[in-house]
Amino acid sequence: MTVSPSLISSDREAEFLADWAVHSRFGAIEGTNGVDRQAASAADGQQRKWFEELLVKHGFSVHRDAIGNQFGLLELVPGAPFVLTGSHMDSQPTAGRFDGAYGVMSSAHACFAVADELRADPSQAKFNLAVVNWFNEEGSRFKPSMMGSNVFTGKAELEAALTTRDAAGITVAEALDELGERGDFTVPEIASYAEIHVQQGRSMEEDGVAIGLVNATWAAHKYEFKVTGAQAHSGSTLMADRQDALLGAARLVVTARELVDDFEPGTLHTACGQLTVYPNSPVVVASEVSLLLDLRSPSAEVIAAAHEKLMATIAQVSDDDRVEIEIVAEHSWDQNPYSEDGVELARSVADDLGLTSAKVMTVAGHDSTNMKDEVPTVMLFVPSVDGVSHSLAEFTKDEDLVSGLHHLTEVVRRLAAGALA
Amino acid sequence: MTVSPSLISSDREAEFLADWAVHSRFGAIEGTNGVDRQAASAADGQQRKWFEELLVKHGFSVHRDAIGNQFGLLELVPGAPFVLTGSHMDSQPTAGRFDGAYGVMSSAHACFAVADELRADPSQAKFNLAVVNWFNEEGSRFKPSMMGSNVFTGKAELEAALTTRDAAGITVAEALDELGERGDFTVPEIASYAEIHVQQGRSMEEDGVAIGLVNATWAAHKYEFKVTGAQAHSGSTLMADRQDALLGAARLVVTARELVDDFEPGTLHTACGQLTVYPNSPVVVASEVSLLLDLRSPSAEVIAAAHEKLMATIAQVSDDDRVEIEIVAEHSWDQNPYSEDGVELARSVADDLGLTSAKVMTVAGHDSTNMKDEVPTVMLFVPSVDGVSHSLAEFTKDEDLVSGLHHLTEVVRRLAAGALA
Secondary structure (H helix, E strand, C coil): CCCCHHHCCCHHHHHHHHHHHHHCCCCECCCCCCECCCCCCHHHHHHHHHHHHHHHHCCCEEEECCCCCEEEEECCCCCCCEEEEEEECCCCCCECCCCCHHHHHHHHHHHHHHHHHHHHCHHHCCCEEEEEEECCCCCCCCCCCCHHHHHHCCCCCHHHHHCCECCCCCEHHHHHHHHCCCCCCCCCCEEEEEEEEECCCCHHHHHCCCEEEEEEECEEEEEEEEEECECEECCCCCHHHCECHHHHHHHHHHHHHHHHHHCCCCCCEEECCCEEEECCCCCEECCEEEEEEEEEECCHHHHHHHHHHHHHHHHHHHHHHCCEEEEEEEEEECCEECCHHHHHHHHHHHHHHCCCEEEEEECCCCHHHHHCCCCCEEEEEECCHHHCCCCCCCCCCHHHHHHHHHHHHHHHHHHHCCCCC | CCCCHHHCCCHHHHHHHHHHHHHCCCCECCCCCCECCCCCCHHHHHHHHHHHHHHHHCCCEEEECCCCCEEEEECCCCCCCEEEEEEECCCCCCECCCCCHHHHHHHHHHHHHHHHHHHHCHHHCCCEEEEEEECCCCCCCCCCCCHHHHHHCCCCCHHHHHCCECCCCCEHHHHHHHHCCCCCCCCCCEEEEEEEEECCCCHHHHHCCCEEEEEEECEEEEEEEEEECECEECCCCCHHHCECHHHHHHHHHHHHHHHHHHCCCCCCEEECCCEEEECCCCCEECCEEEEEEEEEECCHHHHHHHHHHHHHHHHHHHHHHCCEEEEEEEEEECCEECCHHHHHHHHHHHHHHCCCEEEEEECCCCHHHHHCCCCCEEEEEECCHHHCCCCCCCCCCHHHHHHHHHHHHHHHHHHHCCCCC
């Protein structure tokens, strides 16, 4: 995690850290180091306006596409494709300030640096430069996650995304229009994509690695369950007569945790993050519970084995507790590799800059998970203290932020010069 | 469950059933036989207006007290205390149409009948007549339940009740004022109280009993737990690093059910009806879950033993899952008897009318649970098919409704003539 003194003392680093400090105030939660800046919230809108001004100040033109992805473009080679780099500025509720946001801000500053160099010596430029702030990567307000890059890469329908409603019944289209953040821009050809993110895990910190070379996404199987029972008086109804949807759902939550112990440590992550009870009244046995449950593993075989066990438990719970358990939606993916070329480019940049690096897998999905299927892609991590993420306690040291900025700047420089083309 | 033909063919029965049918339309859920008429909702307000007109049409004066209890008074013996009878018209969300509402409507019609008799022969009257529609018995929108009778009997503070907020942040005072249902009426002296309700259990139906003579409320211990963990990424965080509040809460839900099997069948009812997750986002380990958990039993010893086991499990879950489990609020009561005199009056009325009767305990609380500590009280049940309650499927046959009306009418007649005084 050492960075050469010459790299961390420049004006650019100071400028980056100053902009980063301002940026972190949008949606900041008083008394904490975290933010609440869910997709298309007022704070998200204010930050987008500020970010537009920053991009314009550095000579970039700013545009929004039909799903509210925000692009900053700089055309130095008329008609040439663009190197695109970015991440997302939306957050979970009560989240850390680094997740996504660091990627957008370091992408912008990487492009500012490379743009200045290319303006001075246009002969170095093969491609143009673009920064992106993807809409709704988090999926907390509007499901599913990675909405902006899903639509951009054709993995989701625009119309379906725009008509998605939040818990208050507001659609994506309405929320974006309220902020003036829905546009009709058509992005020119993209040559390559780069993204940087804080690691949502602790391996880099433990191993003393400055730059994570992301080479694959874990396999996963995600489920939305609906547990249906029968509404009844929660005091007087005989226990044997009850069909308690919350009991059935609670057994799934416990099962998800217990599944983990059937496999080698670290090979299966499971979670239930969202659970909604109806009617959720003090003296009523719940008739319906919606529940999201995820299985994640580097191994598709582990996922398949865990899936079988989960299905067997569901059958048992349905019988024992006389509730119906329905899979409303599910999607799964195998271990999903990033291209070797991109990993190799990132490794050579780290070596040339004297930064320690190592291949790491990502458990979570990123917008680059979508982009890597479209264009040559580089995905990078910087360390996160204790691997904490989606939490007010998320933290990455300035020196690691700056190392990542330098690395990403060199990656963008090489991509703009034609690397991976 | 036989009713003498002379009792079920009168105009009064037809009038009652007609009014009952109109009454059941307020807050009716299309396509079901049930209602959604939570306290101080628009539907509750409309029904209160209609009920006022009904009372006024029968010569009663209508008043509201400071917590929105609605009273209909008929003074036949100037200055004498009142026989009060009633129940509540608010409902759970997606509830049956009988719970509470049947008690208010049969109380009104019982008073109408007795009033006509006493007007014809005032010498029979020792006391005056009053009908009550208690505010917010259900406690689903504004906690706790039995709010109106709690305040009326001094078991809760008026100011605390009025400032209680629903999930949308609306106070009781605001909701009542919106409907014009908050008044300043001071109720005159009450001589005695009577209430009738559908049984929330199946014993009367199974035993062929027309009138339940309620002689006690089950003992109970109710808890509000707050489970505190730590927000984290639900995909990437190592399982061993997680402090999952939803997992801890789910273990409590399962524990509540499993506790039941440690005791004789039917001696312990447990429930978790309400559970709220924060931040309740698809990819975030929950940091906080609020959970209501109830233990109910006819035996205080069973409650005490179940409480001990629950506390031991909580200590274990706190340790195993590294979450904090705090009791935010709890209240408990021993088996709570109704007065023998009231039960005996109700039994003799049943005998005289040729209605089968039996002593039954109530698992759920009722407004009479409050009133019985203040004045001589009679609490009655009529059967409910399969004991279903707090459900759209709740149902009581017309012949049972009418039997109950006849019984309550005779109880009110005797109370007005001085019984239990």
